[in-house]
Amino acid sequence: MYRLMIVEDDAGIAEAVAERASAWNLEVRAVTDFRGVLREFAEFSPHILLLDISLPFFDGYYWCAEIRRASKVPIIFLSSAADNMNIIMAMNLGADDFIAKPFDMSVLMAKVQALLRRTYDFAAGVPVIEHRGALLNTADGTLVFNGEQISLTQNELRILICLMENKGRTVSRERLMERLWNTDSFVDENTLTVNVNRLRKKLDAAGLEGFIGTKFGVGYIVE
Amino acid sequence: MYRLMIVEDDAGIAEAVAERASAWNLEVRAVTDFRGVLREFAEFSPHILLLDISLPFFDGYYWCAEIRRASKVPIIFLSSAADNMNIIMAMNLGADDFIAKPFDMSVLMAKVQALLRRTYDFAAGVPVIEHRGALLNTADGTLVFNGEQISLTQNELRILICLMENKGRTVSRERLMERLWNTDSFVDENTLTVNVNRLRKKLDAAGLEGFIGTKFGVGYIVE
DNA sequence: TCGAAGAGTGATATAAAGGTAACACAGTCA
DNA sequence: TGACTGTGTTACCTTTATATCACTCTTCGA
Numbered sequence: 335m336y337r338l339m340i341v342e343d344d345a346g347i348a349e350a351v352a353e354r355a356s357a358w359n360l361e362v363r364a365v366t367d368f369r370g371v372l373r374e375f376a377e378f379s380p381h382i383l384l385l386d387i388s389l390p391f392f393d394g395y396y397w398c399a400e401i402r403r404a405s406k407v408p409i410i411f412l413s414s415a416a417d418n419m420n421i422i423m424a425m426n427l428g429a430d431d432f433i434a435k436p437f438d439m440s441v442l443m444a445k446v447q448a449l450l451r452r453t454y455d456f457a458a459g460v461p462v463i464e465h466r467g468a469l470l471n472t473a474d475g476t477l478v479f480n481g482e483q484i485s486l487t488q489n490e491l492r493i494l495i496c497l498m499e500n501k502g503r504t505v506s507r508e509r510l511m512e513r514l515w516n517t518d519s520f521v522d523e524n525t526l527t528v529n530v531n532r533l534r535k536k537l538d539a540a541g542l543e544g545f546i547g548t549k550f551g552v553g554y555i556v557e
Numbered sequence: 558m559y560r561l562m563i564v565e566d567d568a569g570i571a572e573a574v575a576e577r578a579s580a581w582n583l584e585v586r587a588v589t590d591f592r593g594v595l596r597e598f599a600e601f602s603p604h605i606l607l608l609d610i611s612l613p614f615f616d617g618y619y620w621c622a623e624i625r626r627a628s629k630v631p632i633i634f635l636s637s638a639a640d641n642m643n644i645i646m647a648m649n650l651g652a653d654d655f656i657a658k659p660f661d662m663s664v665l666m667a668k669v670q671a672l673l674r675r676t677y678d679f680a681a682g683v684p685v686i687e688h689r690g691a692l693l694n695t696a697d698g699t700l701v702f703n704g705e706q707i708s709l710t711q712n713e714l715r716i717l718i719c720l721m722e723n724k725g726r727t728v729s730r731e732r733l734m735e736r737l738w739n740t741d742s743f744v745d746e747n748t749l750t751v752n753v754n755r756l757r758k759k760l761d762a763a764g765l766e767g768f769i770g771t772k773f774g775v776g777y778i779v780e
Numbered sequence: 781t782c783g784a785a786g787a788g789t790g791a792t793a794t795a796a797a798g799g800t801a802a803c804a805c806a807g808t809c810a
Numbered sequence: 811t812g813a814c815t816g817t818g819t820t821a822c823c824t825t826t827a828t829a830t831c832a833c834t835c836t837t838c839g840a
Binding site: 774 | 817
């Protein structure tokens with residue numbers, strides 16, 4: 335089951351989208367704290383994100399840029415200011431689509447489906463990332479390798495998702511910190527180290543030695 | 558270099574797109590045989606496909622469905638018939654986006670780039686410098702040559718970036734000193750020598766002998 | 781209410797990177 | 811050629827980044 339997160343200050347629209355998306359069998363979270371978007375994003379870890387541009391406190395462009403620092407999650411902008419400049423700006427910030435308000439709900443849903451399909455592979459109905467024969471199901475947070483199931487904690491799962499979403503590339507410790515604990519609560523840097531360590535132990539025990547590599551002075555990598 | 562294929566019977570549009578896409582460093586094929594779309598598709602094997610809906614012989618929906626039987630290539634529809642029903646239909650056929658005619662060329666290009674990025678991984682966009690077949694990934698400090706990966710330390714990376722950005726020109730030791738240690742802390746001049754030495758050893762070991770040359774009394778050069 | 785699991789903290793251990801000094805070697809010029 | 815200066819090489823030491831371990835605190839359910 336895919337998770338959809340919507341950041342939209344018009345409660346009417348947010349509600350309508352939520353209702354319709356639920357009908358499409360999507361789990362929906364409508365953000366209401368427009369200062370804590372990053373925290374909610376990290377918590378909910380959606381498979382797709384709908385972003386309004388005009389928001390209280392910070393605008394959609396800001397959140398898009400922030401989120402793109404740590405995640406490749408598909409992003410669709412929803413905005414009444416749908417002139418060419420805004421569209422181009424959004425795309426350059428890493429957005430995947432741009433829908434003008436008011437929009438037809440069926441069109442939105444069709445685009446959401448298309449983007450989910452594009453991102454999480456055509457055939458599979460489940461968002462699964464594979465590497466070295468290990469299958470990470472990002473929907474329910476299970477890792478399967480060699481027929482055995484490795485159970486991960488929240489923290490371990492988030493770390494692994496972030497690394498596997500970016501496999502082949504180094505993910506900085508800073509990014510992981512942001513993704514796990516969003517700046518409001520000050521968490522020791524070492525806590526990340528410890529959590530990576532715990533994750534590695536589980537992977538090792540399952541026969542996945544060296545699954546997570548260290549790039550000294552930079553971060554971690556799965557490759 | 559990505560290949561873009563456009564299926565469009567208005568030669569003016571096709572040409573304009575081809576021109577603009579070339580400027581974006583895309584290889585372009587404009588289909589002219591509207592019965593042999595599949596053959597041309599197979600021949601050219603594009604990374605992305607732009608499809609008009611109203612075409613001679615068969616319409617864009619037909620080709621989209623045909624192509625989707627064998628390929629997951631990203632498809633963007635271009636059409637003047639951009640009502641909701643058409644959009645939904647296109648998306649359900651496996652399209653990735655739908656752009657109404659007439660369209661702004663910059664918007665089209667932004668969407669093409671976004672879709673290529675989404676489909677062929679975000680890696681494109683990471684600043685990479687090339688020389689003598691060696692690729693320097695400035696984001697995570699790795700140098701790839703002959704299939705093997707050389708990991709560099711912070712200092713080594715900075716030196717190499719500075720030299721490769723100025724390839725063909727001699728970079729003074731003074732300038733490297735400035736770039737590595739920002740004047741506030743007084744660092745021995747020899748430290749630079751040592752770091753260059755360490756970098757050279759890694760390059761030599763990877764088969765890149767003489768990658769960094771010395772200009773006696775001036776500085777270092779990559780050429 | 782007890783115990784197990786998850787999560788954060790601090791202390792300490794280890795490994796990697798960076799800096800320094802001593803000396804060797806190479807270009808330059810009288 | 812020999813003195814001088816710039817650069818290369820090596821060994822050693824300091825600093826910093828990461829790993830590991832032991833402990834605490836919280837939550838949650840039996």
